[in-house]
Structure formats: C-alpha cells, structure tokens
Amino acid sequence: MSKVESLAGASASPQYLAWLARERRGHLVVRATQLAILVVFLILWEMLPKALIVNPVLTSYPSALWPTFVELLKSTPQQASILTHTWATVLATVLGFTGAMVLGVVIAAALWWWNTLYKVLDPYLVVANAMPKTAFVPIFYIWLGATMSIYGMSLAISVFITILMIYSGFQGIDPNKIKLAQTFGATKGQILRKVVLPGSVPTLVAALKVNAGLSLVGVVVGEFQSANVGLGYLIQYGSQIFKMNIVMTGITILAIVSSVMYLAISWLEAAVMRRR
Amino acid sequence: MAASSTAALLKVELRDVNLRYFGLEGETEALRGISIAIEPGEFVAIIGQSGCGKSTLLSLISGILMPTDGAVLVDGRPVTGPSRKVGYMLQQDYLFEWRTILENAVLGAEIQGADMVKARERATGLLTRYGLGQFLQHLPRQLSGGMRQRVALARTLCTEPDIVLLDEPFAALDSQTRLALADEVAVILRRERKTAILVTHDIGEAVSMAERVIVLSRRPGRVKSEHAICFANSDGARPTPLAARNAPEFNGYFNTLWQELEVHVEG
Numbered sequence: 309m310s311k312v313e314s315l316a317g318a319s320a321s322p323q324y325l326a327w328l329a330r331e332r333r334g335h336l337v338v339r340a341t342q343l344a345i346l347v348v349f350l351i352l353w354e355m356l357p358k359a360l361i362v363n364p365v366l367t368s369y370p371s372a373l374w375p376t377f378v379e380l381l382k383s384t385p386q387q388a389s390i391l392t393h394t395w396a397t398v399l400a401t402v403l404g405f406t407g408a409m410v411l412g413v414v415i416a417a418a419l420w421w422w423n424t425l426y427k428v429l430d431p432y433l434v435v436a437n438a439m440p441k442t443a444f445v446p447i448f449y450i451w452l453g454a455t456m457s458i459y460g461m462s463l464a465i466s467v468f469i470t471i472l473m474i475y476s477g478f479q480g481i482d483p484n485k486i487k488l489a490q491t492f493g494a495t496k497g498q499i500l501r502k503v504v505l506p507g508s509v510p511t512l513v514a515a516l517k518v519n520a521g522l523s524l525v526g527v528v529v530g531e532f533q534s535a536n537v538g539l540g541y542l543i544q545y546g547s548q549i550f551k552m553n554i555v556m557t558g559i560t561i562l563a564i565v566s567s568v569m570y571l572a573i574s575w576l577e578a579a580v581m582r583r584r
Numbered sequence: 585m586a587a588s589s590t591a592a593l594l595k596v597e598l599r600d601v602n603l604r605y606f607g608l609e610g611e612t613e614a615l616r617g618i619s620i621a622i623e624p625g626e627f628v629a630i631i632g633q634s635g636c637g638k639s640t641l642l643s644l645i646s647g648i649l650m651p652t653d654g655a656v657l658v659d660g661r662p663v664t665g666p667s668r669k670v671g672y673m674l675q676q677d678y679l680f681e682w683r684t685i686l687e688n689a690v691l692g693a694e695i696q697g698a699d700m701v702k703a704r705e706r707a708t709g710l711l712t713r714y715g716l717g718q719f720l721q722h723l724p725r726q727l728s729g730g731m732r733q734r735v736a737l738a739r740t741l742c743t744e745p746d747i748v749l750l751d752e753p754f755a756a757l758d759s760q761t762r763l764a765l766a767d768e769v770a771v772i773l774r775r776e777r778k779t780a781i782l783v784t785h786d787i788g789e790a791v792s793m794a795e796r797v798i799v800l801s802r803r804p805g806r807v808k809s810e811h812a813i814c815f816a817n818s819d820g821a822r823p824t825p826l827a828a829r830n831a832p833e834f835n836g837y838f839n840t841l842w843q844e845l846e847v848h849v850e851g
Contacts, residue, residue, distance in 0.1 A: 484676070488678045489691075491666055491670075491674075492666065492695040492696055493668070494695045502694070507680070
C-alpha cells in the first residue's frame, strides 16, 4: 500500500528537500567531471604537440581540425564534401543495424518456434559470431561491389550477436507467463506476439545498443577497403597522403556520430522503460 | 462404474489417472491411479507435501498436460486441451509488467478472441468490486502483492469459467494479506457458484476454505484419503474462512489432516 501512497502525493518535508538538493549536487558533480575530462583531453592534445613533446605530424591538434573541416566541406572534382562522406557512413550504419535488428528478431523467432532448428544451428551461430567478420572485407568487395559490400559488412558484423542476444532474451521469458497464456488456450503465435515479443523489449534495446556500435565498425572497415566515399575512406585517404588533419577530423566526426547514436538509443531506452 | 446419468452430473472427473514425466535419466512417476469426482459448485482442496504432484493434477484438469493413462473429464467430456470452462490461478500473479492493470485483466478474453468491449466492461466491474477501481490504468509494479493477486483473480474470472483451479494462489503473500485474500476469494467463488479446486500445502487454508479435502500421498501421488469438512452453523450457511478458523471443529480437522500428511521436518 505504501508504494501507492508515495506515488499519490509526496509532501515535501525539509529533510526531503535537503535530500533532493544532495541528489542534484551529486548529479552536477558527475556532469562537471565528465566535462572536465573532455576539456583536459583537448588541452593536452593541443599543448603537447605545440610544446613538441609529441610529434605534431603524428597527432595534429584540435585547433587545426576546424579549418580542415571547413576546407573539407567544399566538394572538388577530386573529393566529395565531408558532409557527403558523413552521410554515406551514417546511412550504411543505420541500414546495417536496422537490417540486423529485423533479421535478428525474425531468425530468433524462428529458432524459438522450432527448437530443433536451434539445436541444429547453435554451433554454427556461435562460430559465425566468433569469426572476425572483417576478414571477409576483401571477399565482400569482390562478391558485392563497392557500395553493397559496405552494407553487407555492416550487417554481417552485427547480425549474429543480435540473433544470439535476442534468442537468449526469448529463452529468458518466465515460463510461468507462457503457462498462464496456455491456460487461456493461447496458440504458439499468440504466445509469441503477446508474451515473448513484448516481454523481450528490454533485450531488443540492449541488442540495438550493441549492434549500432558494431555496424559502425563494419562500415568504417568496409570503407577502408572498397569505398570512394565515406568517413572510413576519408581517413584512409588522409593517412595515405600523410595529412593527419584529415584523419583526425574524420575520427572526430566518427566520435560525434557515435555520441549521437548513443544519445538516441538512451532516449529510446528511457521511453521504453517508462512502461515497466 | 457409475451410470452415465451420474457421470453427467459431475463437473470434473478423473478416472484412474497415471502421469509419468519422461527425461533422459528415466521416467518419473508423478501421479498413480488417481480417481476423483467433483460435483458442480463444490469447493475441494487437495493437500500434500511438496513434489507430490498437486500442481500436475491441476495442469491435467486445465488441459495443458495430458495423462499417460486414464481419463480426465470436464462436464462428462474428455479434456483435449485448454477449455474456456476452466480458469487457472497460478502461484504468483504473473502480471505482464508492460500492460496496465485493465489490459492484464482482459488478457484471457483477448487470447480467446472474445468481445473486447464486453470483456473490458466485465474486467472493470470485477476490479472495481475488488477495490481496484482507481488503479485500472496503473502498471503492475505500482501495486502491492495482495492487490496484484486480486488483479490475477479478476483476470481468471473475466473469461467466466465454471471451474476455477487455484494453485497455491496465496503462497507468495505475507500472512495477513494471505488470510484476508483467502477469505475474499472463497466468498467470491461461493457467491458466483463456481466449482473450485484449491491445491495447497497449508492445512489451515484447506480446512477453512473447502467443503472437502483430498490428501495426496508422497510421490508418486495417490489419493490417500478424503475428508468432508462440516461446520455446525446456526443459519446453515458455510462460514467464511476467517470465521471457520474460529469454529470449534477447526482444530479437530486440522489435527486429523496433520497426521495424515505425516509431516517430517528434515535435518
């Protein structure tokens, strides 16, 4: 009962307000420290090459990135704009992890439906997941061509872990919840739709977290080999002509892309978990 | 064997039922030669120690398990699968945390493809009667254990079963809530004239709630004895479970069943 009452109305006692203030201060300290780490990192990255403690040719420095970025914004006959590169990488990543999620759910559902299928495929899935997929980059290039090989790598690198994670989520559903549905005469399809899938939403979000990052890895590695567009290509190109500014700008944008993906998934997670 | 006319009167009948579980290590005999007959509107308790196959018995009646030998009949017809006539209340509420209270209560109706407008009306009525009217749109985690188990009862009764199977439905609750809820549930089921089969290892619960107690032996479960539970009452009506606990006959039944169960504390 007390649980319900506390939801109904919290009268703010001075002790409670003091507790709230402490909580807020704690939160602030965490955020400030996070920011400080980033600032210290950027300062060191700027100062150490300037002071020639490390070789600036190898590391470039943050203040050099913005002019490089502005320069790279322009598209020339030889080189597409950096926005085009970023878009190509983001698109391939999104296609990769969306495909991995869809395939992951469908295949995990099939494995759940036919237990024998799972028993047969289990060792293959585990081995396929453990294989270093990046070893297939050259083969994918030959099989699928420049663009499709990148989408393929983005999918291949994340799909197996997604299948395994979602399947284990399906297996983790409380068998008594399934029994409950059975007592009402639920068919296997109803059990899947009304118990297993909605009960696995937290697992789906966890799988999305893992495979969004993996897909980005797949795309960048794919672009190293086979692309003429994309951030992976840009980084590879920059390193070949030994322009660290281009490499570091590309990497910084990758960091920003990762952060945005992380924020989007966190937001999705919060939205989903509010129902639980 | 009983004539077909008497068989038709029975709500639930088990005829010489055996059940064995199969595993790679071998067969496990869970139930042996069980014959039970239950009349419409009867409240029967089945008691026995853990692992004696009590819950298995309910799974057989509900049609989610099939007997290895023998026959299980509901309304004189062999059980072939889950039936709308039978409602099953499990040991815990197993409310779906992603559904609101009302959505949880109509789960059975939804699975059975019933008229959802009527089902929602009925569920709202039941939940309101159980004091949960203002929590229809709440999520399960916002409710206490006793409230959640009442939602589970509404979910069971929402599909309007004739027979309600109760598998230690109060086991997960604290002792006060347990007594209060057992009282409520027994009154509700009697008022709605449901046939009820309660499985429990709590002797007091069985004596206070049921008209008849069936004792199962240890594995493999066999019917060891049956006891009619009668309370002399001025108006002839059955006392509520809480009142029954104070009746003079209560202790006598309790002690008889205690001896029947041969409870040995191990260690």
